Amino acid sequence: MNNIIKKFKDYFSNVRYFGLLTGAGISAESGIPTFRGAGGLWRSYKCQNISSPQAWEKDPGLVWEFYNYRRYCMLDKKPNVGHGVLASVEEKMTMENKTFSLVTQNIDDLHLDAGSKNVTRLHGSIWQIRCCACKKIYNNRDVPITSAYENTQFDKEATSHKFKKEDLPHCDCGGVLRPHVVWFGEALEQHNVTQAVHTAEKCDLFMVVGTSCLVHPAAQFINMAKSNGAKVAIVNLDPTPADGMADFLFHGKSGDILPQLFDC
Numbered sequence: 001m002n003n004i005i006k007k008f009k010d011y012f013s014n015v016r017y018f019g020l021l022t023g024a025g026i027s028a029e030s031g032i033p034t035f036r037g038a039g040g041l042w043r044s045y046k047c048q049n050i051s052s053p054q055a056w057e058k059d060p061g062l063v064w065e066f067y068n069y070r071r072y073c074m075l076d077k078k079p080n081v082g083h084g085v086l087a088s089v090e091e092k093m094t095m096e097n098k099t100f101s102l103v104t105q106n107i108d109d110l111h112l113d114a115g116s117k118n119v120t121r122l123h124g125s126i127w128q129i130r131c132c133a134c135k136k137i138y139n140n141r142d143v144p145i146t147s148a149y150e151n152t153q154f155d156k157e158a159t160s161h162k163f164k165k166e167d168l169p170h171c172d173c174g175g176v177l178r179p180h181v182v183w184f185g186e187a188l189e190q191h192n193v194t195q196a197v198h199t200a201e202k203c204d205l206f207m208v209v210g211t212s213c214l215v216h217p218a219a220q221f222i223n224m225a226k227s228n229g230a231k232v233a234i235v236n237l238d239p240t241p242a243d244g245m246a247d248f249l250f251h252g253k254s255g256d257i258l259p260q261l262f263d264c
């Protein structure tokens with residue numbers, strides 16, 4: 001391990017454009033459950049079956065119940081050591097006129113809370129909601145999302161409450177509001193994809209932290225960076241399908257490994 005850390009540090013000392021892709025694993029040590037693996041299910045739903053336009057079409061009240069629960073889980077969560085290290089690295093690199101570009105799949109905003117600035121939120125933010133009719137985006141931290149959700153059990157195993165249309169949050173225009181996040185089968189916002197592609201094409205080191213590398217297009221940015229000549233570093237608790245691409249591979253918790261890689 002010490003040898004590979006030294007090799008990483010030697011390489012990093014000459015990096016001028018540092019690109020990163022993060023996922024749920026970096027927030028696990030803040031107490032936010034990951035999607036896949038232990039504790040990843042909400043009731044009996046896999047995330048594909050509830051984070052989808054089909055689920056919304058069928059039962060928007062249930063989908064809001066899920067996001068209301070997620071908002072409750074995330075409301076008091078704070079950035080952990082891993083988020084903090086990346087924010088410090090960005091500050092240092094910026095002072096040295098180097099580039100730091102962080103692309104995250106997370107919707108919890110903890111990178112921003114930690115002080116990271118150049119952050120692309122590929123899958124949106126849990127703290128934004130969008131009108132299905134006029135597309136207006138609102139910043140919103142209400143938990144519960146409407147008074148109708150006041151008496152729902154936040155407990156993961158609680159039985160579902162059937163919500164009516166009037167129970168859902170509504171826009172000034174009368175349209176129904178939904179979470180401003182990207183569900184399966186939905187297109188990512190083009191400006192976010194453009195920034196992620198730019199990062200993957202221009203960086204000389206692409207670091208992947210806390211993601212199972214199963215969801216696309218996010219996982220494709222790793223191949224893109226590699227084929228554009230960047231070295232790839234992976235920091236993840238479990239093996240991932242992208243491990244074969246890694247020039248520097250670290251299996252463990254991001255909160256343990258990142259401080260060792262960056263001495264901060």
Ligand code: BJW
Pocket residue numbers: 022023024025026028029034035036037040047051105106107123181182183184185186187188209210211212213214215216217235236237238239240252253254255
């Ligand atoms: C630790 C740790 C610690 C734990 N330290 N590590 C190509 C091939 C195959 C399929 C597709 C493809 N292209 C598109 C698709 C379809 C689909 C897809 O990817 N499907 C796959 C599942 C097969 N993709 C899409 O549908 C995307 N849209 C799209 O492609 O649109 C095309 C289009 C174009 C034009 C018009 C219309 C459509 C959209 C994907 C959106 C994903 N959305 C979600 C929900 C967001 C909102 C919400 O949070 O509710 O995003 S799903 C969920 O997965 C969430 C996450 O961001 C995402 C990734 O999860 P992540 O972060 O990797 O978490 P986990 O739990 O999987 O892994 C955590 C890891 O951390 C684990 O490995 C642990 O070991 C590790 N860990 N503790 C370090 N302490």
Ligand code: ZN
Pocket residue numbers: 131132133134135136171172173174175
């Ligand atoms: Zn509206």
